[in-house]
Structures are given as C-alpha cells and as structure tokens.
Amino acid sequence: MPDRSPVVSVPEDASAQQCPYCDRAFHEERHRTLHKGLDHPDRIDDAEREAFQDAYRGETDEIKVFRMKVLGSLVVLYFFLLFAYMVLG
Secondary structure (H helix, E strand, O other): OOOOOOOOOOOOOOOOEEOOOOOOEEOOHHHHHHHHHHHOOOOOOHHHHHHHHHHHHHHHHHHHHHHHHHHHHHHHHHHHHHHHHHHHO
C-alpha cells in the first residue's frame, strides 16, 4: 500500500506528538489519536480505540457545522444575487 501520509516537519522547539507504531510526528494529540485509529486499528488497545471514536465523532460534528455554514452562505449569496439582478437588471 503506498504511503498516503503527507510529510510533516515539526520545528525543533515545538512539542511533537509521535506515533508509537510508525514514529510519525503530529502537531496535536487529536491528530495522533485519529492517525492511530485509522492507520493502526489492529494495534491499539481499548482505551485508545475509545479515544479514537471520541475524536472521530468530534471531528464529524465539526464537519457538519462547517457544511451548514457553507450552505447558509451559499443561500444568502444566491438570494443577494437574485435581488441584485431584479433591481439592476
């Protein structure tokens, strides 16, 4: 399987979260937790699996909120352009 992970460089003075299974560096603990659950599901224990599920649910909720904001922005833009066309056109 090809390596699909991006190259991450962490400055020397910054704290990095290392994956214990592949030594990949992460800027945040949440990213490392998601990585372990997605790339090493057969190697994590129950506590790590539960932490992964919590982080995954949290990220899913953030994505839903983002999508709703984008949809709302598109609706507002659509009606703005519609009214502008009615007035100026």
